[in-house]
Amino acid sequence: xxxxxxxxxxxxQPIAEVSCLSKKDIDNVVQNAAEAFKLWKKVPVSxxxxxxxxxxxxxxxxxxDINNSIASQMGRPAKYGAGxxxxxxxxxxxxxxxxxxxxxxxxxxxxxxxxxxxxxxxxGPILIIxxxxxxxxxxxxxxxxxxxxGNTVLLKQSPQTPLCADIFAQTLHEAGIPKNVLQVTHVDDxxxxxxxxxxxxxxxxxxxxxxxxxxxxxxxxxxGKLIGSAMELGGKDPAYVCDDSNLDYAVENIVDGxxxxxxxxxxxxxxxxxxxxxxxxFVEKAVALTKNYVLGxxxxxxxxxxxxxxxxxxxxVRGQIQDAVEKGAKTLIDTGKxxxxxxxGTAFVAxxxxxxxxxSMAVMQDETFGPVLAIMKxxxxxxxxxxxxxxxxxxxxxxxxxxxxxxxxxxDEIETGTWFMNxxxxxxxxxxxxxxxxxxxxxxxxxxxxxxxxRPKSFHLKLAQN
Numbered sequence: 001x002x003x004x005x006x007x008x009x010x011x012x013q014p015i016a017e018v019s020c021l022s023k024k025d026i027d028n029v030v031q032n033a034a035e036a037f038k039l040w041k042k043v044p045v046s047x048x049x050x051x052x053x054x055x056x057x058x059x060x061x062x063x064x065d066i067n068n069s070i071a072s073q074m075g076r077p078a079k080y081g082a083g084x085x086x087x088x089x090x091x092x093x094x095x096x097x098x099x100x101x102x103x104x105x106x107x108x109x110x111x112x113x114x115x116x117x118x119x120x121x122x123x124g125p126i127l128i129i130x131x132x133x134x135x136x137x138x139x140x141x142x143x144x145x146x147x148x149x150g151n152t153v154l155l156k157q158s159p160q161t162p163l164c165a166d167i168f169a170q171t172l173h174e175a176g177i178p179k180n181v182l183q184v185t186h187v188d189d190x191x192x193x194x195x196x197x198x199x200x201x202x203x204x205x206x207x208x209x210x211x212x213x214x215x216x217x218x219x220x221x222x223x224g225k226l227i228g229s230a231m232e233l234g235g236k237d238p239a240y241v242c243d244d245s246n247l248d249y250a251v252e253n254i255v256d257g258x259x260x261x262x263x264x265x266x267x268x269x270x271x272x273x274x275x276x277x278x279x280x281x282f283v284e285k286a287v288a289l290t291k292n293y294v295l296g297x298x299x300x301x302x303x304x305x306x307x308x309x310x311x312x313x314x315x316x317v318r319g320q321i322q323d324a325v326e327k328g329a330k331t332l333i334d335t336g337k338x339x340x341x342x343x344x345g346t347a348f349v350a351x352x353x354x355x356x357x358x359x360s361m362a363v364m365q366d367e368t369f370g371p372v373l374a375i376m377k378x379x380x381x382x383x384x385x386x387x388x389x390x391x392x393x394x395x396x397x398x399x400x401x402x403x404x405x406x407x408x409x410x411x412d413e414i415e416t417g418t419w420f421m422n423x424x425x426x427x428x429x430x431x432x433x434x435x436x437x438x439x440x441x442x443x444x445x446x447x448x449x450x451x452x453x454x455r456p457k458s459f460h461l462k463l464a465q466n
Contacts, residue, residue, distance in 0.1 A: 054175035122150030132160035197223035230442030235395030307347035317370030394436030
């Protein structure tokens with residue numbers, strides 16, 4: 001039997017060994033989900049809502065375990081675990097609030113003598129593959145609406161953070177979700193592919209990289225199954241700082257949007273375009289703020305940046321910085337002097353600001369997913385629009401201005417899933433979380449977030465004639 005070895009990003013030492021399911025185990029788990037679905041789909045939505053209400057009360061009581069699970073497995077400072085709990089509660093609460101209305105029958109009463117309506121039927125056993133960078137948030141986005149819609153869920157967490165899935169599922173079980181309605185599936189790559197292609201899996205939801213998302217889509221196709229999938233993928237998200245912006249406010253939020261969680265966020269700010277009249281001042285302020293970060297052990301209360309989740313992720317970031325410098329970019333942070341924890345061969349990467357960048361560099365084209373902010377001077381709105389759209393990605397983009405009409409006009413030109421004015425790096429549960437271009441397929445959040453987990457079933461009843 002294979003297993004997953006969880007490696008501490010801080011010490012590079014093993015911290016847990018998790019046994020993987022065999023193919024026979026997977027068959028049993030999926031069969032259990034299929035049997036449980038027969039009963040779960042008949043449970044009234046209002047009863048499911050009551051269970052999630054219990055979950056909302058229980059989840060905050062796990063705060064210390066959640067803090068430790070994040071810090072130990074992916075390296076985010078433990079003091080920020082409260083933010084993840086807050087986000088889970090915010091998103092789950094919203095979805096719970098709108099579930100009954102979102103999932104009710106859609107009635108049509110315009111034809112006398114007929115009863116006509118659309119019923120939203122759950123799909124069956126669903127495989128949800130969640131990401132490590134925000135382990136609980138990438139679970140709640142899809143697990144909660146899938147369960148409320150009447151599906152059973154097979155939950156696979158990234159091998160970087162498998163123990164987070166156990167805490168999340170255990171809390172839902174304590175709240176009243178039956179064990180076979182939600183099952184954690186710890187599997188290796190072969191087992192994951194077997195799950196994706198399993199004939200009883202009716203939908204696959206994935207959060208992660210474009211490369212793995214495309215492999216999953218290919219695997220579904222090779223299985224011969226005609227099932228749906230949803231993909232929440234990567235980003236190369238731009239910010240545009242206008243000459244009329246509140247510069248201090250823009251700097252504070254963009255720097256945080258670039259470096260929080262060591263930049264390991266799909267909607268982190270990775271590219272920043274600044275109008276030339278305020279460029280020098282913006283860069284000066286951004287550098288000054290970046291120098292205040294403290295990179296260190298995630299259990300240290302002084303640290304506001306921990307290690308990246310894996311050495312190979314850190315090496316990718318270092319490679320992008322080196323490529324940019326070789327092509328003419330300039331680094332503005334003396335990482336060796338300010339951040340002694342940043343050492344080759346470790347997962348510790350200091351925050352870095354790059355200038356003199358252009359779009360020939362990987363750091364302006366490929367997802368970095370690390371603590372790097374590349375800043376580029378622009379002369380006009382038109383140039384900013386062209387550069388922001390010059391990307392295969394389209395998850396979020398932001399503008400920093402006092403002019404709402406300017407923001408709306410430019411927003412109409414940007415190829416993105418979410419357009420922010422004076423905000424970034426946030427998921428509003430009332431709005432769809434959706435990616436354009438290579439940043440995603442399908443969507444989550446909002447009352448529309450239930451749609452991917454149901455299919456419409458039409459009822460057309462002609463009343464008997466006397």
